[in-house]
Amino acid sequence: MALCPAGGNGPTEAGPGDGSGVAGPDELDVRVPEIDTQYGEKLWRQKRAILIDQAMCVYIQLAMRDRSGQNIDLTHYGFSGSESSSSSSASTTTTLGARWRESSLVDKDLYQTTPTVIDAEAGIIKSIVPSQIADKTGIYLAQFALLNDEDCPFFMDDCYVYNQHSAWYDTSETTTQVGPPLVDDVRLSLRDSDPQLNELISEYDFDLGEIAYAATRTIQYWNDQPPTITRAQYSTKTFPFRDIWLEGIQLYLFELAEEHYRRNFFRVTAGGTVTDDKNKHREYNAAWKERFARFKELVMHRKAQINIAGAWATLGAGYPVRYYG
Numbered sequence: 001m002a003l004c005p006a007g008g009n010g011p012t013e014a015g016p017g018d019g020s021g022v023a024g025p026d027e028l029d030v031r032v033p034e035i036d037t038q039y040g041e042k043l044w045r046q047k048r049a050i051l052i053d054q055a056m057c058v059y060i061q062l063a064m065r066d067r068s069g070q071n072i073d074l075t076h077y078g079f080s081g082s083e084s085s086s087s088s089s090a091s092t093t094t095t096l097g098a099r100w101r102e103s104s105l106v107d108k109d110l111y112q113t114t115p116t117v118i119d120a121e122a123g124i125i126k127s128i129v130p131s132q133i134a135d136k137t138g139i140y141l142a143q144f145a146l147l148n149d150e151d152c153p154f155f156m157d158d159c160y161v162y163n164q165h166s167a168w169y170d171t172s173e174t175t176t177q178v179g180p181p182l183v184d185d186v187r188l189s190l191r192d193s194d195p196q197l198n199e200l201i202s203e204y205d206f207d208l209g210e211i212a213y214a215a216t217r218t219i220q221y222w223n224d225q226p227p228t229i230t231r232a233q234y235s236t237k238t239f240p241f242r243d244i245w246l247e248g249i250q251l252y253l254f255e256l257a258e259e260h261y262r263r264n265f266f267r268v269t270a271g272g273t274v275t276d277d278k279n280k281h282r283e284y285n286a287a288w289k290e291r292f293a294r295f296k297e298l299v300m301h302r303k304a305q306i307n308i309a310g311a312w313a314t315l316g317a318g319y320p321v322r323y324y325g
Contacts, residue, residue, distance in 0.1 A: 030059045030126065033159055036207035044069030049160035049208035051183055052129060054137050055169040061118065061126040064144060064157045071123040072155070077146060079120035093149035098127045103139040103160065103216045106223065106235035115144060129161070137163050137179025138237035139212050160212035178240050180215050183208065186249055206253050214256070218248025225299055232306050244298045251291045258284035 033048035045068065050060050064072040077094040100111040115127040125144060133140055140161040145153035164182050192205045216236060222244070223233050239245060262281040 030061050032061050034208050047209040049162055049212045051162050051208055053166040054163055055135060055166055059126050059128050064123040064125060074117060074120035074123055079117050095147045097147050098144045100130055100133055100140055100142050102235050102237055103141050104219045104235050106233060107237055136237050137165055139180055139215055160209055162212050178238050180236060181242060181246050183211060186211055210253060210256055214249040214252035217252045218245055222299060227307055229306055241302055247295045247298060251295050254284055254288045254291060258288055
């Protein structure tokens with residue numbers, strides 16, 4: 001597909017964007033990470049994710065950060081304050097590179113792009129989404145690296161890219177809809193589609209990075225569970241069972257919530273008032289167990305169906321022949 005021309009420079013603040021996922025009103029072709037918040041504080045160390053829609057001509061833009069959540073000052077590696085090249089000044093040989101791959105690691109394809117520096121001091125870079133990824137729904141990892149003069153990376157930063165279905169892709173050559181559920185559908189199924197629905201915190205309960213993680217875990221569970229069926233090993237680009245996928249995403253999101261409430265439970269009594277808003281571990285544990293039982297049953301039944309169907313074939317005059325082993 002033809003890719004759109006580059007947009008402008010975008011935001012230059014330390015944390016790109018305001019959490020909306022779009023750089024600004026003049027740059028609708030640029031996507032930035034949706035930064036999660038908790039009690040009004042942005043979680044800069046949280047795994048980041050970017051949402052795109054299939055067949056869109058977009059760029060992703062983010063600040064390269066270290067493990068502590070601090071932006072990397074690219075001027076220390078020879079990049080100028082604002083430029084449109086991935087190469088640093090002549091006094092150094094540091095360059096920028098980006099690689100993209102499918103998140104479950106079943107699909108082995110790798111795609112490469114060359115990011116541009118938008119604001120070197122703030123560590124903000126921008127890269128086009130490869131057409132092979134823009135056209136194919138799935139969940140991907142985009143990894144950005146600083147490379148030495150031998151093209152060996154010495155620093156890396158990454159984020160999820162969640163590519164969901166849109167009506168702008170030609171589906172005439174496909175017979176089955178594959179790829180992850182719409183993020184809005186995931187949120188709707190959990191009553192998490194608007195922060196105002198969560199009356200105690202007025203924030204989303206689950207961020208996009210957690211949804212991408214849960215979706216990837218669902219595929220990994222399917223592939224790891226016996227029986228191992230070679231023709232039914234799927235990636236996030238090819239998994240066709242949407243009921244199992246939605247059930248699995250809910251399951252693993254509840255697992256994350258259960259761990260959060262278990263770790264942060266702390267009852268406070270002061271002045272005759274008891275604060276106990278984190279006492280939800282048992283409720284989430286019960287919900288997790290219920291969903292896991294349903295999810296496991298769905299996976300077992302579907303795999304059994306595939307396995308039985310693969311044990312029969314038709315030869316010659318059409319008589320069924322059964323294969324053993």
